Amino acid sequence: MAIVQLRSPLRELAGGSGEVEVDGRTVGEVVRGLAEANPRLRGWVLDESGRLRRHVSLFLNDASTGLDASVSPKDKIFILGAISGGAAETELLVGTRKGLFVLRGARGGPMSEVARKFSGQTCEYAIRDPRSGTYYA
């Protein structure tokens, strides 16, 4: 089984688990299997015609991949929404004297607060490592 890593909002749609094991010989089979097991995910990663949505990125282990790539047991598949550099939605990390605010919205336009973490603490700096997708604050 491949291990599918999910972030918000996909994680919530999959029942809150950030890591899901799914059978499949290709990335496409795994993604389709994921949606079959979690019906609320239908239409989020693949569109109505079964194609990968334009602003969704797939990674197989460390490398960008497509639906046709072969999958081995214990391979990790990351499903990510493209979030910067001209993508449809931008995510901002705003460090404040009273916590870290995660804002999302259209590039350059008004954004919504999707999370406030470390309430009451000063967040001097927060960054996402684009190579790994890991956040640091």
Added chain:
Amino acid sequence: MTHGQFGPHLYFADDPIGDWQEATGLAFGESDGATVERIWSIQPAEREGMLWAGVAPAALFRSSDAGRSWSLVRSLWEEPSRPKWSLGAGGQCLHSIVTWPGDPARLAIGISAAGVWLTDDEGETWRRGVQGLVSRYLPDEARAESYDQCVHNVHRSPTQPETLYLQFHGGVYRSDDAGESWNDIGTDTGLPSDFGFPLVADPNDPDRAFVIPLEGDFDRVTPGGALRVYETSDRGVSWRPLSEGLPQKDAYLTILRQAFAHDGGNPLGLYFGAESGDVFGSADGGASWNVIADHLPPVVSVRVA
């Protein structure tokens, strides 16, 4: 993150909305006689899984396991000139960590108030890169021998790594030789003030950079009550104001050092936040601006994820 009573701690997460885990090792040793007071910067290195972090008092930490654990870069901590380093108004801090795209060995760092330091061997040895920086706040006769160079911000142009831009404590500079020496681009070039903290170097155009000037050392608000970002597209020969969509009357805002960021896009997306709790953004390289968010607590840093 700094808790008012329990000090600074560094956290990491795969999902910023989910759970964060605390990293270990971002602390001095018992014999170092220092305590980490604040984490100023975290920067992915040019080596897989490696990151740098700059703190106050001015020190550099390194992680080789994707930020899970950290260790002090002793070569810089034990730099013989350290007793001569000065304190900035906000304490002595290492706030700028400037990597060289594709070359993990080369790094520039900015320290308030101890200048720019350069390494070509991944932090084994260091040398100063301060030629041309003028500490106007010191008497003329004291400048030559002083280590008191109050660097406020440094950024590199990734497509032309020899080009760096620097906001000084009174002065804006450009380096054409990877930080060895600096050229004044803040005097008589169209800026209302050459004092400030925020700085962005356009990642797609080495001739282009942005600053947000403040009135001056003793009045750290936007000049004339108008909020304006200044852009150069000719390496600092001239600057022009960008103000469409930004408040131009009774707007006395303070934008802090790490509160100005870009998204790497083309046209460039730009974002900055103020101590007023307002966050502004532009999707067209600063030609027009929108309020991204308001009524937040005082904004300390802004970065695009």
